[in-house]
Amino acid sequence: MATAEQIKALLRSHADRNDQRFYATALQVAAQEARQGHHKLASDIKDMVEKSQSARSLGAIQSKTTPLTTQPKGDLQGLLEITHVPVHMGELVLGDDVKERLDRVLLEQRQKDRLAKFGLFPRRKLMFTGPPGTGKTMSASALSTELKLPLYKIVLDSLITRFMGETAAKLRLIFDHIKQTRAVYLFDEFDAIGTQRGSQNDVGEIRRVLNSFLIFVEQDDSESIILACTNHPELLDKALYRRFDDIIKFDKxxxxxxxxxxxxxxxxxxxxxxxxxxxxxxxxxxxxxxxxxxxxxxxxxxxxxxxxxxxxxxxxxxxxxxxxxx
Known part of the structure; x- marks a missing residue:
């Protein structure tokens, strides 16, 4: 018989929609039954797990070959990259404060019509700060998955050019897409364009990019979610902070x-x-x-x-x- 801990682990992984942990726990139960001489039951459990894994793998392959949203083309090609890696909130290990604030974003987004009746709007312009590897990018994927929205990553290398005016024009294209296509838009390593104006390493084109971003993000009234992630919040221009609905700090x-x-x-x-x-x-x-x-x-x-x-x-x-x- 499965232990109490194994039963609880099965229920938790099912509730979290964590298939990997669910299957692993089920195989642990099968191994325990085999050790107790219940070979038929152990074999049945193993067969069921393998069949279920095969079915899910086939479904994943089919979904990857026929994505609901394709990579951007035309002028946006190379500026935006769409990802198709699902991450559920239950898979993330986060601090209580971070999880609570992400849950609040999800709740407000899901109830945006209800809020609109009272002239209120859901949080949708977010800044994630914290050291590398603390879950900022995965949290962006989780918001995308839970809200069933595409996740676009802005390719900063392609955005920033040495020709005056081109970067601002490209940024306008991105914000036009943000308005036309509801999705989650991730500006990762945002300090590359959000550096304080007038700093020692200030570069003219970067300053123009930041000024353009400040204008575009303030004027944006779309239903998309805009995420800016940075490992170095101390480098960011202070004017950025008041453009975002929430600043969420991720810790080790x-x-x-x-x-x-x-x-x-x-x-x-x-x-x-x-x-x-x-x-x-x-x-x-x-x-x-x-x-x-x-x-x-x-x-x-x-x-x-x-x-x-x-x-x-x-x-x-x-x-x-x-x-x-x-």
Whole structure:
């Protein structure tokens, strides 16, 4: 029989729509049944998981070959890139404040017609700040997925040119698209164009881009969501902040979030004997992305060298290696 923890894990992963964790937990149940001699039940569970995974993989392939929205063409080609990677809110490991504020954005967007009756508008111009690897870009994908909207990424390299006036014209094209096509628009590494005017490294064309952006974003009255992400909020021009409806600060994970991240990558392993206090304390200071990669490295070592046995020493070693890359 499945343990109480396994049953709860199955229900949580179903509620979060986390298929990977759901299947991994189901296979753990099958393995436990096999160890108890219930080979028929174990085989049935494994077959059901494999059939379901195959069906979902086929559906994913079909959706990728026939996307609902295609890459922009014409003058916008190279300026906007559309992504088709679904991320659900339940898959993110975020601080309570960040999650609450993202949930508020989702609620206001879903109830925008109700707000409109009272002359109110949902949050839709957002700035995400924080260190690299803390979930800013994934949160943009999650907003896109949960609201069933396309996600466009603005390609800053193509946007910024050395010819005076061209960048502003390109920026106008982007904001015209924002008005015509409701979607989530991501200006990643926004400090590339949002640097303070008059700073020591100020470049004339960048200053013109920032001035144009300030005008366009203030005048924008579309229904699209505009996201600006930056790892260096201290570099941004102060005039930017009042153009956004909300500034959401992402932080590196705390010990509880570190455990969630590690557990989510070790669902195929027996991690009950891990010394969690040791693992989490050693991982403090790493980003969520680095913790995920470290855990995956430890899992690979366990598979290739230690007969699938995951240990505290393996995880901590991988964490130390990530720290040393900094």
């Amino acid at each position: 994970p705390n010990e509880n979030q570190i455990r969630q991240l590690v557990e989510s990558r070790l669902t195929m392993f027996d991690a009950r004997d891990l010394e969690w206090s040791h693992v989490t304390s050693e991982a403090i200071g790493l980003s969520a992305a680095d913790i995920t990669r470290a855990t995956e490295d430890a899992a690979k070592d366990a598979i290739l060298h230690f007969n699938n046995k995951i240990t505290t020493a393996l995880v901590v070693k991988a964490i130390h290696q990530r720290h040393n890359l900094k």
